Amino acid sequence: MPVHRRQPSIEFLEFIGVVKENGSEQISLPPVLTPLSYDYVLVAKNAENHVTEAFKKQRDYIDELKKKNFKVTKIIDDDLAFYGIQAPKEIFERYRYLLKVSDACNWSSDQNFVPLSTRIRIVHFILNHTTIRSGLGLRDLMKAKVFEARFCLHEKRKQKELKESWARWTACLQGQPITAVRNYFGEKVALYFLWLGWYTYLLIPPAAVGIIVFLFSLSQFNSSPLIKEVCESDTVMCPLCDQGCKVWQLSETCTFAKLSLLFDNNGTVVFALFMAIWTTLFLEFWKRNRASYVCEWKVSDWSEEEEELILEIVNNVDCKPKKFEHSYVHSTLVIICVTVMILLIIGLTHALVVFRVIVAGFLASEPSGFLRQHANIGAMVAGAVLHYITITVMTRVNKIVAVKLCDIEKTRSFAATEKSFTVKMFTFQFFTYFSSLFYVAFFLGRINGHPGEYVRLAGKWRLEECHPSGCLTDLFIQMTFIMVLKQIINNVFEFSGPWFRRFMKQKRSKKLQRKCAHCYLKDETESNDGAELCENCKLKDWHKNYELTDVNSFSLFNEFLEMVIQFSFTTIFVAAFPLAPLLALFNNIIEIRLDAIKMVTLERRMVPKKTNDIGVWIDILEAIGVLAVIANGLIIGVSSDFIPRLLYQYHYGPCANGTSSDCLTGYINNTLSIASLSDDTVKFSPEQMITSAGVTVTSCSYKDYRDSDYKFTQQFWLILAARFAFVILFEHVVVICKFVAAWFIPSAPMQVKNDKLFDKLHRLKEELKSFEP
Structure with missing residues (x-):
């Protein structure tokens, strides 16, 4: 037939x-035709000789899983052996029951099944806590190359849905399906994207205000008496180095004086105050937004420690909890190691300073007139590039040190280990990124001495001075290089790496x-x-x-760290870079889709993890908010010329006695002191005192408030007192505003609180009905 x-x-x-x-x-x-009933997959090298030690450990581990009633399917593919893992149904039933009777009950009463994301999380925990007879666990077997890889499978249908609605470049200006992301990747990933989306959305107001401040600065280009005074000045300035440098005209800095005015004006003060308050509002509104979602997901009362206890019991009924322990010896050792590491990072900052001083001296001695004229700018750019390279190298070193310190602490749970690692790693990275910026903002040009008594390195190289147009110009250049290079290069490698690896393996x-x-x-x-x-x-x-790119517990941490570092750039030194929020906004619009595409299509599926907050990151963000208030107050009060201009305008300038309508006329000359060759302490050579026009001068000016004996004038001390008074006033006003904003905005919407209240009442009544005979 x-x-x-x-x-x-x-x-x-x-x-x-x-x-x-x-x-x-x-x-x-x-x-749906692709089998997805497997909770996990292990991959190992296919051993041709079954008597090898690696094969025996593979077999022992698989046997331990089978003792727990796991179904294991082995498929050989050339030189690889794939093990498909299926957990028994009773494990998930046991988990559901324990979660229901726990103190942090968050299991919906109408949910009679275990989602695949929860199944994966449970199986992942059991696999990590299953050991062979020698005591080795899966992590040890992975390190020993007994198993090559482990991963949970992507669900094709949901993966396609996420790709169409979220993980594509054409969706850059659309909202995010946060609940769908949570159902697929778990609450931890969902809250990261929820936070990133909220942060990006709230960057719109500071970006708009930053543009207004920038345009306000541009409008002053033609009307500012300060720029006119610099550009039309015939003042001769002292040489900026010992060899190869000559006196120069103040008017040569006309272009940089205009650049300095972009971020050193009265609008910058208002913008810094705005950003300090914005930081508080951002965090308070984030807490409200988070509360709405975690209430909807029924994880408001969820506890990570209790979750781990439940999973321990599910894995082994006879398990014993790991006790809380604290060792003063270990804690002291960790503090000492962290301090040494921070000092090492600060030492690298000093090395960068030395590098810039040497480069400036080298460029100044070059025969090329262009290099001599822009020696300081060249040194600043070279220092910024080297700083970025240092950041790249130290990021790897910092991670290794943070992991080792966490091992010394011997924390009780994974949650405690993750928190400890996050704090240490962020601390190291913060000093790596910002030590050089703090030096430029608060020390550059203030410890270099004066003509006749310059501070020198090894008695040879003069410490670098601020750029003639102002100290904030150096900070602006440093921030621009680091922030732009970091965001562009990181995004390129973050996307191209996984894409290229997938392309080569297709x-x-x-x-x-x-x-x-x-x-x-x-x-x-x-x-x-x-x-x-x-x-x-x-x-x-x-x-x-x-064949997809591997993911681990550091994958999401790296994304958070990148964004929190960017948040630090956007808030701490915003007074010197008003366009930082705008750059961050553009970067984050791309970053959201980049991370989404990477997680959905280019990387293995992350193990879905449950949580109800972004963890210790919220404490770090609040600490950054406080530091931003202090730093911006110091930048405006100490680093910028806002206070000297204000004091000159109302006390020393022509408006003080009503002789002029333009209160800043003569301000530039007021900030300069004079050094004379007739003074024996001034050791400029005769060749250095010849101008570019061939005229020999007998004196030159430098930026400082000193008299003919190089002692500080009364005006210097008055300005110094006014600077610190402004810093104290600024910080107190902002801190009060922050406290008022935090008090005024509830941490959770009233609807969320009421929903939780009625939900608890409903559950208690249900329990009472089941108790009554």
């Missing part, structure tokens, strides 16, 4: 996705895809072995997930 081949219907062909590519038909399997996946499609299109009666159909499709899916 003839066998009739079953013809696939049009709906089936559309379902499996027959598409045209390069003139030929290519069949892609439908999402050949094997396409071969398995054709085999799997062929099996599905064959008639069932012609299939000699039904297992072939399943194995080909399982292997195709497992191999495709295996």
Whole structure:
């Protein structure tokens, strides 16, 4: 009797996705046809010799899983062995029951099934806490290369839905399906994207205000008497170095004086005050937004420590909890190590200072007139580039040191270890990024001495001075290089790395895809072995997930760290860079989609983890907010010329006695002191005192408030007192505003609080009904 081949219907062909590519038909399997009932996959090298130590450990570990009633399916593919892991149903039932009776009950009463994301999290925990007879766990076996990889599988249907609604570049200006992200990646990833989206959204007001301040500064270009005084000045300035430098005209800094005015004006003060209050509002509104989502997800009362206890019992009923311990010896050792590490990072900052001083002296001695004229700028740019390279290297070193210090602490749970690591790593990274910026903002040009008594390194190189247009110009250049380079280079490598690795590995996946499609299109009666159909499709899916970029517990941490460092740049030194919020806004719009595309299509699926907050990051953000108030107050009060201009305008300038309508006329000359060659302490050579026009001068000016004996004038001390008075006043006003804003805005919407109240009441009544006979 003839066998009739079953013809696939049009709906089936559309379902499996027959598409045209390069003139030929290519069949892609439908999402639901790929077996996804496996909770986890382990990958190992296929041992040809079954007596090897690695193979024995593989077998022992798989046997331990089978003792826990796990179903393990092994498929060989050339030199790789894939183990598909399926957990028994009773494990998840046990988890549901323990979660329901726990103190932090957050399981919905109408939820009678365990989502795959929860299944993966439970299986991941059990796999990590399963040991072989020698006491080695999965992490130890991974380090010993007994297993090559471990991962949970992407769900094709949900992956496609997320890609269409979220993980694509054309969705840059759309909202995020946070609940769908939570259902797929877990609450931890969802809260990261919720925070990032909220941070990006609230960057719009400071970006707009920053643009207004920038435009306000541009409008003063033609009307500012300060720029006119600099550009039309015939003042001769003292040489900026010992060798190769000559006296120069103040008018040569006309362009940089205009640049300095962009971020050193009265609008900057208002903007810094605005950003300090914005930081508080951002954090308070974030708490409200977070509360709405965690209430909807039923995780408001969730506890990570209790979750780990439940998982311990699910894994082993006879388990014993790990006790809380504290060692003063270990804590003291950690504090000493952290202090040494911070001092080392600060030492690298001093090395950068020395590097810039040497580069400035080298450029100043060059025969090229252009290099001599821009020696300070060249040194600043070279220092910024070297600083970025130092940051890249130290990031790896900081991570290794932070991990080692966490091992010394011997924390009780993974949650405690993660918190400890986060605090240490951020502290190291913060000093790595900002030590140089703090030096430029608060020390550069203030400890270099004066003509006749310059401070020198090794008695040879003069310490660098601020740029003639002002100290904030140096800070602006440093921030621009670090922030722009960091964001652009990080984004390029963050996306291109996983994409390139996936592109290079697609050949094997396409071969398995054709085999799997062929099996599905064959008639069932012609299939000699039904297992072939399943194995080909399982292997195709497992191999495709295996070829994606690996993820670990640091993956999400790295994303958070990158954004919190950017938040620090945006808030701490915003007075010197009003356009920082705008750059951060543009970067974050790209960053959200970049991270989404990377997680959904280029990386293995992250193990879904439950949480109800962003953890210790919220404490770090609040600390940054406080530091931003202090730093911006110091920048405006100490680093900028705001206070000297204000004091000159109302006390020393022409407006003080009503002789002029322009209160800042003569301000530039007022900030300069004079050094004369007739003074024996001034050791400028005769060649240095020849101008570019060939005229020999007998005196030169330098920026400071000193008399002919190089002692500070009364005006210097009055300005210093006014600076510190402004800093104290600024910080107290902002701190009061922060406290008022925090008090005025509730941490959770009233609707959320009421929903939690009625939900608890409903659960208690249900428990009472079940108790009554």
